[in-house]
Amino acid sequence: MQSDASSRTELTDATIADSEATIEQLKELRFNEKNLIIYSAPGINDELSARYLRSFAFVTFKRRSPGFIGDLITVLQNREPEIIEECGDYAHFDLKRTIWSLELLRKEMLNNDEFQIFRVKAPDTESWNAFLLGLTEDRRQWFSAVWLHAECYMYRRIWSIFQRSDTLANYDYFGEQKTSAARSLTPLMRDILEATRKLPRSQENFQHLLKLSAWANRCDLSITTEGPDAEIFHRIAEYDADLLADQSADIWKDLTEACEPVYVDIVCDNAGFELFADLLLAEYIVESGLARRVRFHAKAIPWFVSDVTHQDFHWMLNYFRKHDLPELRAFGRKIRGYLRDRSFILCDKSYFWTSGHDCSQMKRVQPCLYVYISDSALAIFKGDLNYRKLLGDINYKSTAPFADCLRGFQPTSVCALRVIKSDIYCGLPVCAVEWLTEDNPEWMTAGKKAVIQVAIKHRLSSDTVV
Numbered sequence: 119m120q121s122d123a124s125s126r127t128e129l130t131d132a133t134i135a136d137s138e139a140t141i142e143q144l145k146e147l148r149f150n151e152k153n154l155i156i157y158s159a160p161g162i163n164d165e166l167s168a169r170y171l172r173s174f175a176f177v178t179f180k181r182r183s184p185g186f187i188g189d190l191i192t193v194l195q196n197r198e199p200e201i202i203e204e205c206g207d208y209a210h211f212d213l214k215r216t217i218w219s220l221e222l223l224r225k226e227m228l229n230n231d232e233f234q235i236f237r238v239k240a241p242d243t244e245s246w247n248a249f250l251l252g253l254t255e256d257r258r259q260w261f262s263a264v265w266l267h268a269e270c271y272m273y274r275r276i277w278s279i280f281q282r283s284d285t286l287a288n289y290d291y292f293g294e295q296k297t298s299a300a301r302s303l304t305p306l307m308r309d310i311l312e313a314t315r316k317l318p319r320s321q322e323n324f325q326h327l328l329k330l331s332a333w334a335n336r337c338d339l340s341i342t343t344e345g346p347d348a349e350i351f352h353r354i355a356e357y358d359a360d361l362l363a364d365q366s367a368d369i370w371k372d373l374t375e376a377c378e379p380v381y382v383d384i385v386c387d388n389a390g391f392e393l394f395a396d397l398l399l400a401e402y403i404v405e406s407g408l409a410r411r412v413r414f415h416a417k418a419i420p421w422f423v424s425d426v427t428h429q430d431f432h433w434m435l436n437y438f439r440k441h442d443l444p445e446l447r448a449f450g451r452k453i454r455g456y457l458r459d460r461s462f463i464l465c466d467k468s469y470f471w472t473s474g475h476d477c478s479q480m481k482r483v484q485p486c487l488y489v490y491i492s493d494s495a496l497a498i499f500k501g502d503l504n505y506r507k508l509l510g511d512i513n514y515k516s517t518a519p520f521a522d523c524l525r526g527f528q529p530t531s532v533c534a535l536r537v538i539k540s541d542i543y544c545g546l547p548v549c550a551v552e553w554l555t556e557d558n559p560e561w562m563t564a565g566k567k568a569v570i571q572v573a574i575k576h577r578l579s580s581d582t583v584v
């Protein structure tokens with residue numbers, strides 16, 4: 119039998135909890151009203167934006183990104199000794215100011231403040247400021263902007279905060295997460311290397327490695343964070359049930375019919391296991407004679423936590439080359455050989471990939487990159503963010519043809535290998551989205567479904583390749 123006093127206390131606690139919840143709800147209602155939040159999901163052909171309450175974009179800037187910035191601050195605080203070791207004693211003071219600036223950024227986001235132009239000089243400062251100033255008034259805040267623009271702005275703001283400090287300007291604040299994730303998957307990478315030596319040229323083997331590269335996109339450090347299934351390579355066919363679109367046969371056909379010399383471009387996404395799978399696919403493409411060259415596009419700055427930078431690419435190569443396991447050492451040496459004989463190219467830094475622009479703007483803002491990619495027979499875009507850049511974060515009808523959603527971006531055949539992690543899609547079978555949503559309303563951010571799509575561009579043999 120509870121005493122009166124303890125039951126009164128419980129009642130008081132429950133009442134306090136209820137009133138706190140009510141206060142929180144009132145705050146949210148006031149925020150939504152003040153910031154003109156629309157109580158629906160984006161309509162067909164609307165751009166994704168946190169202005170829509172029922173959108174992943176709203177959840178991102180209301181919860182995920184403020185939490186992510188808080189976690190980044192905690193990581194910096196906990197890793198201060200290692201950072202001082204790497205960047206020098208003065209990093210102690212730069213860290214304090216960096217953390218203070220990150221907390222300011224977090225507050226700006228939660229207050230739905232207007233985007234600020236960049237003042238720290240960097241190769242892309244001018245282009246980023248032109249982009250921001252080109253946004254209409256009603257698209258320059260966190261909860262009104264196109265989601266893609268705001269999310270890219272956030273990661274560029276974080277980089278500019280580090281750029282402002284003398285000691286931390288070259289510090290990759292996502293580096294430790296990327297390298298430890300890669301190290302943890304060494305046994306799996308060794309097993310897959312053993313199973314893929316001297317694979318004969320066949321459509322089946324190509325599709326197998328293409329699907330591995332697609333599903334490896336599940337391993338990012340911002341959404342799915344879980345590692346791949348230890349049997350992913352041997353069980354890849356079982357994943358076909360979760361491939362909502364599979365044009366891998368069309369991609370094989372397009373590549374085998376391409377005019378010599380055949381180049382393939384891979385616009386990379388995540389470091390670690392996904393980069394390994396991309397290197398494996400590229401090795402097969404070159405070794406089986408499907409292409410003369412594979413050219414990798416990495417990010418110029420730390421991006422969306424786990425995206426591959428040039429530094430990550432070289433770290434992975436050295437990690438393999440110097441590893442105790444003979445399979446990894448041999449693979450590393452082979453990649454270095456390909457880089458030396460230009461079978462593999464790590465393309466020069468392009469700040470387009472870390473701009474706010476979507477791909478339909480490339481011809482206008484970075485024409486040289488567009489022409490460069492047009493030299494390839496196939497451009498493979500990896501991952502969810504690149505998919506959003508291809509579609510311009512437009513909420514197309516789920517059955518809209520992939521080629522139509524590129525809005526004129528067609529330097530060559532464009533392929534997307536994407537695990538679905540955000541609420542945008544196209545080229546899906548009729549009713550697929552409705553059925554999946556009925557089954558699990560959160561399916562599109564679970565990273566359990568994927569697409570392999572391609573928009574074919576037949577190149578005339580007269581196209582010169584420089």
Ligand SMILES: O=P(O)(O)OC[C@@]1(O)O[C@H](CO)[C@@H](O)[C@@H]1O
Pocket residue numbers: 178269335338340341387388422500501502503504506537539540
């Ligand atoms: O490009 P990736 O690594 O496949 O995914 C990037 C991502 O994690 O970031 C955004 C959500 O914040 C989404 O585009 C996607 O979920």
